[in-house]
Amino acid sequence: MTQQTQEPTTAELSAGYAAGLDPREVAETILTRIAAREPVLNAFYLHDPAQVRTDAAASAARWAAGTQRSAYDGVPVTVKENIPRAGHPVPSGTAIANPPVAATNAPVTDRLLEAGMVILGSTTMPDWGMLSSGVSSLHGVSRNAWDPSLTTGGSSAGAGAAAAAGYGPLHVGTDIGGSIRLPGTWAGLATLKPSAGLVPLHAPYLGRVAGPLTRTIADSAALMSIISRPDARDYSTRPYPQMDWNKRLSSPRGLRVGLQLDAGSGAPVDPEVAAAVQLAAELFAAAGATVVPVAPFMSAAMLTGIDAFWRTRSWADYRALDEAAQASVLPYIARWCSAGKDSDGAATIENYQRFAQLQQVTRQATESLDLVLSPVAPMAAFGAEHPMPSNDPDEPMSHISFTLPYNMSGQPAATVNCGFTTDGRTIGLQVAGRTGADEDVLAACAWFEGVRGDAAPDWSLVP
Template identity: 70%
Template sequence: MLTTSLASRTSAELSQAYAEGLDPREVAEAVIERVQEREPVLNALYLFDPEQVRADAAASARRWAAGAPLSRWDGVPATVKENVWRKGRPAPSGTALPEPPLAPSNAPIVDRLEEAGVVIVGSTTMPDWGMLSSGVSSLHGISRNAWDPTLTTGGSSAGAGAAAAAGYGPWHVGTDIGGSIRLPGSWAGLATLKPSDGLVPLHAPYKGRVAGPMARSVAELQAMMSVIATPDPRDYLSRAYSPMNWAARLAEPSHLRVAVQREAGSGAPVEPDVAAAFERAVGLFAGAGARLEEVAPFMPAEALAGLDGFWRTRSWNDLQALPPEQQELVLPYIARWARGGAQYDGAATIRNFDRQAQIAQVTRAATDGFDLVLSPVAPMAAFPAERPMPIDDPDQPMAHISFTLPYNMSGQPAATVNCGFTADGRTIGLQIAGPIGADDAVLAAAAWFESVREQATPDWSLVP
């Protein structure tokens, strides 16, 4: 029986060990063993081909033996969300619809990972069309939290959150249009980053949608961004940002102007345990001399409802185009939610569409001049795995994304890092946002917080 400790090694540890003679095939076998051990419960992977993993690890071993690795990360295991194209593989977006499309090419992210020699372990699960903040899917069933399988892993990067927490290797890629990277981050104790608009190129760009890293530590996010944050002409929203320092460190935050946002302005109220953990995190910044200023809630309820309405209409367009027998295959919660979009005529749809610009404007205005913005990630901790949403009512706007959604619309980077636990042990995330294009500075601040949070540090040895 191989030890699974290799599966939990960091990318930096693996890189050093490979240079000193560790065979990437040993690591691949440890990860495969870990996957096979946990998958019957967690259900985190959609596509998993152990023989392909072994073949890719063997190719990495040959390169290291020849002294010609493709990068220092050659042989590091990673997963990607199922909506991130991998050439020739199906991309069902979490739905049980028949004959899912086959990806005609790799997504830019996959190309960058493969060019660096990274071993892709598999594609991770997501809920139907990525429109749930859980791991409930008509295709996959239920993906579960690695800490406690009775709880959600969050979504829509559901499998990625479970895989990262369970130790399916150190690197995991999710996507996020309203919180889909950061919510699993909060509910699985992870470090995550929703990057600035266009920093990490996509094969299918869309307003607010980004792809980004999910892992057990901020150092892994920095390492991943050094690989995937490269402009690509296939993404017409991709931008050539000024070079970023993915090794940036923050000695202390005393020179920083930091906004503190305690209330979102809409959605569900912040639960007491979440509020208490957030205040302890703010206290660490204050104790280190950061110049803190409270900002008023800025996410309008009417904007949240309007954008929710636009997303419903977009999904209704997809749903109504299906034959009736296929409509029945879509998760009932999502089908009911999408049918709510039928009530909006053309004028109302345009008004709802314009809420994206309104949210972007109010977010930029509220956060202008600050180096960082601190807030909770979500107003609540993880909920039961079987529940599609934290507030289980598809007729209501999404009440849990008012802290995360603003930064999708404004294009600003927003990281998460664990900042505490509820009384019953569920993880709680701190969101750290910053100006657009300041992703490296945001991650440096997250790494600083990670280094001082002490009792809020997840003990990964406790994950079964």
């Protein structure tokens, strides 16, 4: 494998293009990188080097003519496979024959193309996005760029692998319970689950968002400046005020910052994870923030009920398949969703009401705080071949009790690396804020990037 050099940021590429850097040269460098690592990492579902070269050449021509579509024209980007691109299949990670082919682009795809960005391809995900790993009946196993024996996280699995591996600076994932942020903690990335309705979606659903996975907070902010533009096709979008994606925080002095080390449900937090998050909170306190403890607020009943509702939803999809298609679904997913057949109408409604309960308690627990610091997940990265950390489809999802609440409450939640385990695995800090305060959350994370010292990932160590 080739040694990875420091990858240019979005801002550096933009300045370079304005000064005469050729987008074709950048594309070739990244294509070489992809060719070297992709046989191991398996980050892409769709990747067409010829199309990448064509799009990079078109960008080069626009820059030469002074007709570039945006400051980010020519910047490489990937999108998760469940974000439609017109004319391409959307299998959502399953090996089911004849997957649907997208008739139109998703709003996110259109925003990227309108900005002149070069889409490198569509990144992998596990079956129906219902695993927190890169295990898929269609793709096999997507792997962690730091250590291929480890998971890259999921369900934005390929996006996490691509971001960590240096497949360009920008990657778009989706998140309904942690699917952007889990690759963030297990691959050392900077990510953002945006506020509800900020980034327009092609298929809105309770808790679902699209957002960035990158190596730096500045890159996440740059991507948000493009994909957060409104689109009338998403009926769930909200009229947020214009955000300043270049906002800076000189110091957290005066901020009221919560620290949560016990989610109240799910797996216990690994001591090394807790220690890294505690040290991050101490940096905020040392800089003048008022750090206060946040008591557990997500109950085991909420976690179990939401997990049960998702099983029922997926069981409905699974039951509608013919026998051959059912046989093509990942056995873990088939076993997991089969429990959904036992929920009658009353139980399903009761489980659905858990979403509102979680939304309520999350808002109540955090409304007096500017920021909330917590682990992203209770554990560090696990084996790449394992579908889930617990690897037991009969158990509720024990690793999402820090991330899921903010999907339900609609609040923004970002990740930034805050340390490493003794064996070198990355540990992410989750930073959540008030709904609509995405710019403030990213600014706080950028401040932390500047003071975290040895907790910063050394990307030159990625093979």
